[in-house]
Amino acid sequence: MSDRAGHDAGVEVTADKLREPLITHRKEACRECWGCVRACPVKAIRVVDGRSEVIQEKCIACGQCVNECGARGHIVRDDTPQVLDLLRGRRPVIALLATEFIAAMHPMTVPQVERALTILGFHSVETTLLGEEMVAAEYERVHAREDSLLVMRSTCPVAVNFVRRYYPALTPALAPVMPPYVAQARLIRSLYPDDVAIVYVSPCYARKDEVHDPQFGGVIDAAIDFAELKSMIAESEHQHPVRGKAIEPGPRRPGIFKEISLTDGFPRKTLAASDMTSQQVYVVRGIEALDRLLAAMTSGEIAPAIVDMLNCEGCIDGPAVNPGLSLFSKRNVEAAARELPGTTRVSTRALLGVLPAVELVRSFIAEPVHIPRPEEQQIDEVLVSGGFATRADALDCGSCGYPTCVEHAIAILRGDSTWSMCFPLQRQRLASAEESLEATRTLDALTGLWNRRAFAERLQLEVARHARYKAPLSLVLFDIDDFGSVNDSLGEEAGDRILAALGNLLAVQLRSTDMAARYVADQFAVLLPGVGKTAAFAVTEKIRSAIRKADIGRAEGYTDDNALSVSAGVATAAETLSDPMALLESADAALREAMHAGKDQVRLAPG
Structure with missing residues (x-):
């Protein structure tokens, strides 16, 4: 049954919004540097007529192309209009912030963030901390099973997208557990009146689409990232500047002490029980490293019982979390906020015992990307057209964004790239053109x-x-x-x-x-x-x-x-x-x- 019964119109708006791709490319902004092609871990960027574009069916929504492009050639869908519509409506709107909000909104303090959200029109502000603790407790139960089946962390939508599309045979191994923000949203709906609207503010772009998974029952009304929230706050301050002396921040609410989870709902107990030489628990960060691990698992080289996989170095390293700050600076900001005096700590284990239970089970369906491989003769012919008489002559320098010249030739055959992406070849052609020009x-x-x-x-x-x-x-x-x-x-x-x-x-x-x-x-x-x-x-x-x-x-x-x-x-x-x-x-x-x-x-x- 839907978590949002009686809000069918909102679901229709959501469906309409999903027809727009999450990440798109502005051709007029492209400077042909091809940094996006080199940054994309799944090569979901093709070059057409001297401009790049996103191959939507291959994209895993990691956002690497967005942060790589200094010309803002790749942009993320703007979901703030949907949030503004909710704020103009009659229902109380709750801002559900990912726990990384302290680093994401820096240099704003926690009271300043809460006040800014109040000015925007939000009824109240919650974080996903309790949801992370609930999910971590569920992971503890899953990891404690004695059936020795592989369990892969499923809280990161980018990593999940990668598995479902590029290693579909491993999809059943994804942990059947809801992400923390969904658990928190369900908890909110069980504690608040039935007619509240929930806006989730995410550290990454991928969750802006993930929130609309039918399994979540519309528990989240809208999702934006922290960059969009900052934009909304800046626009509000511009339109309605606060005059006079700023209001002194009031007493801080009791802080909840995370006892069970680490980042984004993964249990610290699981990692504490393993050591660096363990072959049972693998911790992997980044899609390229994950690709190598899954390839080794598929070939039978290793057989871990648990895989802790994230696209980033924790959600604090997400693409929408203050990208101008280094990971170390963001961690320092969070640590300093936790050490502020006058904050009362409340144990989550004790708290979860008195909170209503919420449904945490979910499932996954593989969505394999079908990439046919051309005939070997076709590949060799393309290599020759690029100036490589044989495969032994290939440079495999990776400047085109592909690991080998053969992979680049395959991309050319698929229409995803051209030899203009090969920098060594272009340098040779430029030198030849200069010689020809000199001759004339x-x-x-x-x-x-x-x-x-x-x-x-x-x-x-x-x-x-x-x-x-x-x-x-x-x-x-x-x-x-x-x-x-x-x-x-x-x-x-x-x-x-x-x-x-x-x-x-x-x-x-x-x-x-x-x-x-x-x-x-x-x-x-x-x-x-x-x-x-x-x-x-x-x-x-x-x-x-x-x-x-x-x-x-x-x-x-x-x-x-x-x-x-x-x-x-x-x-x-x-x-x-x-x-x-x-x-x-x-x-x-x-x-x-x-x-x-x-x-x-x-x-x-x-x-």
Whole structure:
């Protein structure tokens, strides 16, 4: 029978709300960092058209993608409108806080939290502490059975989702015990009037969906996480600021001393009875570690009797519990709150003996995720398309978010990923693209002159024109004298500025039909179409003299006694010099002769 008879309309609202996925992705916010893919322990994130999206049927609601994304590309469904509707209604609304609320709401104190909730319109505030104690007592009974059957902790909805979907054969081993917040909600309904509404405030996102399990009979009207509660409080303070002196907090209610449970309703007795070498009780935190443990259990490597499994390091480490604080800081905050003076401690074992009993039994149904594996030949073909000729060539670096290149290739075949996720491959492709781009460039980035590639193409064209029409053609090679000492004394940056200045000087000394290029390092080449040997010598002498007079090294602080100079070699096309390479070699030989003759000179090649 439903715990909420007479509230069918509320159940319909809940059903409508559940049609919206818990975690969704905002495509416009995605920055393509793929941190969400690497963080997701079950690879429930696919990359489509350069954007990630949640694969809902694979998602276990751990929230790793939400906290990983700094751009807020992954967001959790907002359930505060449902809570606000309840607060505007006629029924008294009770705030049921997970016991981690002290750390989650820090730096607010307990009285400040209670006052803020009162201002929001809540009738009263309860915590799940007694529910945790009741559930822990039930676990003690389950663990005390002598049938030696495997029992797996079932208080963590993320871990439960993982087992039901990825290890469905182990679903019967999940402890058939209600979560603590449901036990507490049932206790509240047995103690409060029948028409109260209960809003559960959770340390994790997964429980926002778990509360709507039909087995719970609608005992929870709505669930939000602590981040949503903080948002509601901040909005309330903005709309209705408290004026004047703040009200002093009243006396604290008696504190209930947890005697039976540790975090989230697991009995401390079970862990106290085992040691670190025990093969009967396994404590595992995190889905990846749980995956390894369950795989070992499935293969028969180990056979524990009890598995204490959580997605986080306790619920205080939940994704909605003050994610800006470290786990150690949050534990310190809780410890400090427990040690406040003037708090009366009440034993839970004595208290549970006088409280009404509540139903704690539940069951689980496997919901296996079917992931067909492609043919091995298909996998190999995809690997080849990613640049891996064989599986032995695979890097398995994990930068794509998948443990191996083979797993990534399978994801690509399923349409969940692309090779754009492979960072080593993308680096190779980028380097190749840069090389290809460099090959198409025609200008030298430093001097603004033509580059060697463009010069070679023009030289080929002009030599062919000379061969056909017998038009004069001369080629000049310039080399800056002692440029190595300039770099040594002034530095490479100053040397680059000198090269750029020389490039500008060359450009203004030539005709529009001439071509000046930075040939290599500190060597420049000039093509003079229609210019014979004598005229080419004169042009080159003019340029050499202009460079000497400009003294471009002085502006950079070059203090050598002599101004910066160049040596030059001139070659003119003739019947014996009708090949581009031969013309270049002839000009180079003349240049070397000028350099050996004392520099700052021009030499003509024979012919």
